[in-house]
Amino acid sequence: MSGHSKWATIKRKKGAIDAKRGKIFTKLGRELMVAVKEGGPDPDSNSKLRDVIAKAKANNMPNDTIQRSIKKASGEGSTNEYFEMVYEGYGPSGIAVIVETLTDNKNRTAGDLRHFFDKNGGNLGQNGCVSFMFDRKGVLVVEKGDGIDEDALMMDALEAGADDFNVEDDCYEILTAPESFSAVREALEKSGYSFVQAEINYIPQTTTVLEDPESVKKMEKLIDMLEENDDVQNVYHTWEMPEDSEE
Template sequence: MAGHSKWANIKHKKAAQDAKRGKVFTKIIKELMVAAKNGGSDPDSNPRLRQAISSAKAANMPNETIVRNVQKGAGELEGVNYEEISYEGFGPHGVAIMIEVMTDNKNRTVAEIRHLMTKYGGNLGENGSVSWMFERLGQIVIHDDTSEEDTLLEDILEAGANDFTKIESNYLISTDPTLSADVSEKLDKKGYNIISSSVEMVPKDVIEVEDSTSSKLIDLIENLEDHDDIQKIASNFEIVNRKD
């Protein structure tokens, strides 16, 4: 029975990973389509599409999937018409939340987001109510447990990035958002293992939230992240005094 239990756990973990990967692919596919729709199917003349393709490659999306959805977005193949919308609001503890959406039914989506915000002690705000608390940055994560930090710093500066932060054996590299795809490509050519490459809203300052009082806030963020129409979420909190 122990073997059966172990196998069940492995299957459950794999199912969760596959589901998460599926959600990541869905979000990237939407971004590919909207980027191509707004700026055309040529990544050389469409920086947003170039970044979306970089994100897709970092997520190991098959090339044929990338090409097909770029063609759909550009109108070369039939596809869904997605609308981009940003929402701003506050969660528990006054935490600022930015929500980026791509949807084919904005009335449904905003109603569902408002329901989640209210359910977990938050509320939607007016445009501009929290966006000033964030800045848009390119964010590239690489896995590297062999390079010297001086060598890595030299390589990322040469590639056009601004700075990096070490997180265990990974490095979070910050760039100008318009250069993120190019920096990612240059680091990839140097042999670095690109885990992810994207443009994110990064908080200028953070609010500290005690672990013991954070459950509603965490539930809100997790439920928003699980929503199919939500592409990205940014917030400005940090959990402190963790008990785990």
């Protein structure tokens, strides 16, 4: 399997940690708010909102919590304005890092991220400095289980317009072009499939193993600091995480 498949599986497992669930729900609520403000509260006419709802459900966000977030975002009392910002930089030993944020204060977010990179042996770079090392892909992950026929899922995915189909130890990974993501996801949902991951990601074209224990420690610390920051939605990188970091 290519590096991005392993990476996507690791990301899915890390995202399932119960201790982080409250923070994940807060960040998903912010994404729902932005989607509603951009295209309205009706998912039937707002494809971005449909995609965020699917992402929220894949992260086990309760439906009533999703609906409360949508209602709050569409109410007159919702005055927060969030900006979608993408930052690029280098971690220790030149590991490429992309950070997606939703922020109501660009200066605060940029300052925090610069501090995190500097403190852990990296540096925040200019837009475009590392994004060429990644492919932008829709990622749909279906958990293996009773009633899931691998060949049928693969055919359904490819017929719906998916680019690639990967088999992992415990799941199936479907990759799409960003512009095809919504159509493929909705077609598979109509066929009865559910997802443990459903989002558009930056997938590294190649990954790098860090041999130096100090660099590994700094990279782990950088990722932790970024993910703990309230403004950060997603962190992508070219580091091939060691096996014992999967859980």
